[in-house]
Amino acid sequence: MTQPGEFYQRDRSIQPAAFTPNYKTSVARSPRYSMISLQNSVSEITGPRFGHNDIDAGDNDLLTNYAKADESPIGERIVLHGRVLDANARPVPNTLVEIWQANAGGRYRHKKDTYLAPIDPNFGGCGRTLTDVNGYFFFRTVKPGAYPWRNMVNNWRPAHIHVSVFGSGIVQRLITQCYFEGDPLIPICPIVQTIPDTGAIEQLTAKLDLNATVPLDSIAYKFDIVLRGRRSTLFENRLEGN
Amino acid sequence: MPQELAYLKESASQTAGPYVHIGLAPGAAGFDIYRQELGHDITGRNAKGERIRVEGRVIDGMGAPIKDVLLEVWQANAEGHYAHPEGGGDVEDGFRGWGRVISDFETGEWSFETVKPGTTKGRNVGTQAPHLNFWIVARGINIGLNTRMYFGDEAQANTADPVLNLIEWKHRRATLIAERSETDGLPTYRFDIQLQGENETVFFDV
Numbered sequence: 480m481t482q483p484g485e486f487y488q489r490d491r492s493i494q495p496a497a498f499t500p501n502y503k504t505s506v507a508r509s510p511r512y513s514m515i516s517l518q519n520s521v522s523e524i525t526g527p528r529f530g531h532n533d534i535d536a537g538d539n540d541l542l543t544n545y546a547k548a549d550e551s552p553i554g555e556r557i558v559l560h561g562r563v564l565d566a567n568a569r570p571v572p573n574t575l576v577e578i579w580q581a582n583a584g585g586r587y588r589h590k591k592d593t594y595l596a597p598i599d600p601n602f603g604g605c606g607r608t609l610t611d612v613n614g615y616f617f618f619r620t621v622k623p624g625a626y627p628w629r630n631m632v633n634n635w636r637p638a639h640i641h642v643s644v645f646g647s648g649i650v651q652r653l654i655t656q657c658y659f660e661g662d663p664l665i666p667i668c669p670i671v672q673t674i675p676d677t678g679a680i681e682q683l684t685a686k687l688d689l690n691a692t693v694p695l696d697s698i699a700y701k702f703d704i705v706l707r708g709r710r711s712t713l714f715e716n717r718l719e720g721n
Numbered sequence: 722m723p724q725e726l727a728y729l730k731e732s733a734s735q736t737a738g739p740y741v742h743i744g745l746a747p748g749a750a751g752f753d754i755y756r757q758e759l760g761h762d763i764t765g766r767n768a769k770g771e772r773i774r775v776e777g778r779v780i781d782g783m784g785a786p787i788k789d790v791l792l793e794v795w796q797a798n799a800e801g802h803y804a805h806p807e808g809g810g811d812v813e814d815g816f817r818g819w820g821r822v823i824s825d826f827e828t829g830e831w832s833f834e835t836v837k838p839g840t841t842k843g844r845n846v847g848t849q850a851p852h853l854n855f856w857i858v859a860r861g862i863n864i865g866l867n868t869r870m871y872f873g874d875e876a877q878a879n880t881a882d883p884v885l886n887l888i889e890w891k892h893r894r895a896t897l898i899a900e901r902s903e904t905d906g907l908p909t910y911r912f913d914i915q916l917q918g919e920n921e922t923v924f925f926d927v
Contacts, residue, residue, distance in 0.1 A: 483807065483844070487728075489926065494734055495863035502736075504861030507782040511917050514926040515888055520844040522854050522869075523927045525805035526795060527819035535756055545754055566728045575759075579744025589740045590751040591789075591826070603754045605744045641737065641744055647805075649795050650927045652865060654858055656735040670736060673863050679733040705729045 485519040486650045486707045487566055495673035502669045503630050519650065524709075526649040529575045529609060538607045541580075541620035545603030552602035554583025554621030556697040559657065559685065562614040563644055566708030570614025571651075576704075577607040577643040578618055578657075585626030585636075594626055619697065625664055637664035637671065644704055651706040658684045659700060734864035739789045741858065746791070746823050760822075763794065763835045765815025770799025770839070774909040775870070775899070776832035779824065779857060782917030786829025790859040794820045794833065796852075801839030809842060834907070837872065843883045850878035850885070857914065867925045870912045873900040888923055896922045 497509035517523065537544055542551055559578075563571040581587045581604065584596035588604050602621065610616045625635045640657045658665050658680075665671055665684065674680050682705070691699035742750040748758060775794075778786040796818050797803050802810040804818045812818070824831040841849045850871055857866040871879050879885055885894045899910035914922045 490731060491926075493730055497863060497866075499863060502861070502863070505736075505863060506861075507785075508787065508859065508861035508916055509782075509863075510866070510921055510924050511782075512893075512921050512923075514924045516926045517884060517887070518844055519927065520849060520884075521803060521807065521809055521841050522795070522797075522849065522852070525803040525808045527817055528805065529759070533757070533759060538755065545752075564729060566731060568727070568729050577744050579740065587740045587743060588750065588752055589743050591739060603743075603747070603752060605747055605754060607744075607755075641735075641741070643737075643744060649854060649856065650867075652793070652856055653732060653734060654737045654741075654865060655732050673735070674733045676733070679730065682730065682732055683735070705732045707731050708728065 483524045493676040493679040499673040524648040546601035558699040560617035561702040572612045579605040580623040580640040585624035637662045646706040737858040739860040763820035767813040770836035777912040778829045779914045788829045792822045793856045795854040797838040801841045850882035
């Protein structure tokens with residue numbers, strides 16, 4: 480074994496470019512020179528691993544993880560669930576998924592957010608979990624509200640939940656945003672529209688999942704995440720890392 | 722029609738936004754929620770090797786430091802092993818080799834303490850000079866940027882490094898090399914990352 484099993488090259492045609500001037504902050508924060516392409520070495524195919532000692536069982540329940548006893552955040556109660564898969568459609572087990580979001584009124588619990596919609600005293604807005612052996616994860620939360628932002632004068636973000644995923648090697652590391660089916664703000668959002676491919680935008684749009692709702696309790700949305708695949712010629716007998 | 726390839730497409734990236742701290746560093750956002758935040762301790766207690774400090778800023782195309790940036794660092798231990806089944810060998814108990822660092826909201830300065838990594842195996846043959854792998858996200862960055870930091874006091878290893886040697890423009894290699902100094906008795910490497918413009922840092926498509 481003289482060279483590592485590489486991850487598939489990232490398909491940049493479905494990924495946002497660095498320079499997307501309608502999203503104004505990207506103008507001064509985008510490199511101008513081309514990236515240097517690197518074939519994977521041990522530095523790229525490896526990445527951090529997390530276990531159940533790192534997080535707590537209730538960290539994925541945003542309805543309770545910042546609420547006072549017997550109280551609950553205000554808003555539409557939802558289950559956000561799905562699987563983390565790689566490009567070969569194999570589940571990515573035991574990987575860390577972290578989310579953060581605004582409350583039902585579109586207000587973030589962050590000292591830099593000054594939007595006039597109020598903080599919800601029972602809602603923090605972050606959660607984390609490890610996928611199970613089938614790559615499955617779920618969160619309970621409230622559906623976030625849209626909120627205005629200073630880009631063009633009258634821009635509003637669609638309801639969204641930020642999602643961060645690791646995978647098994649650092650080149651699979653991904654931060655993205657989950658949108659909700661049917662939201663009319665999606666096609667007019669300059670951040671969504673940094674993505675040049677409509678199919679890729681649909682892939683970031685969680686679908687209402689009536690089968691997974693909890694009757695008389697919470698409505699459900701399904702959001703699958705796909706990370707880069709990997710050639711397995713060199714490690715065919717080893718599940719880990721694939 | 723030929724058969725369709727059944728590969729799934731990678732989910733598209735989106736910016737981490739200005740409130741990334743809520744999810745990944747809630748203490749900095751202004752509230753305590755988790756028993757422990759991840760990424761504060763890169764090496765654990767038992768790591769061998771030279772203790773060092775790494776500091777810098779991420780600077781935008783207008784020369785202003787980015788004050789809402791989040792960086793993740795991934796590194797080998799002093800023997801050049803990553804904490805991973807394919808990482809080249811065993812690591813000390815508690816050594817993860819991964820850290821999460823945010824900049825100061827007022828100054829844009831960030832820093833962390835770790836141990837200096839050893840050399841690692843090159844892709845085919847040869848040896849990679851000691852380096853830290855960085856992944857950078859922030860408002861305005863649509864997809865995380867990958868770069869590497871090399872050590873200014875490893876001139877010989879750097880000259881032979883297969884990745885630095887991929888960079889055709891020799892003067893650009895210098896953007897990845899951090900010079901060594903000392904603060905309060907601790908060896909300190911200064912690594913300013915220039916996102917755009919003059920002396921733009923080299924970023925990698927990994």
